[in-house]
Amino acid sequence: MHRKLTISVDDQVYRGLHEVVGRHHISQFIESLVRPHVVKADLLAAYRDMAADEQREREALEWSEATVGDLPHETR
Numbered sequence: 001m002h003r004k005l006t007i008s009v010d011d012q013v014y015r016g017l018h019e020v021v022g023r024h025h026i027s028q029f030i031e032s033l034v035r036p037h038v039v040k041a042d043l044l045a046a047y048r049d050m051a052a053d054e055q056r057e058r059e060a061l062e063w064s065e066a067t068v069g070d071l072p073h074e075t076r
Helices: 011-021 023-038 043-052 054-070
Strands: none
Touching: 011 023, 043 054
């Protein structure tokens, strides 16, 4: 659900939004900037979604296996 919000901005900011972002994309642009600061991320769900992506998991495993030889051999 979306809600309408009226905000006030400086004339330069207003013109810049129209020039850079485009008239019909301002709401989406502002929401993408504000969202990380006001909506708590559901990390558990995000990790679950990543783990369910089998292609991503295969690529991650291949990458991690390929980097094992890059580590210096340390004695403890």
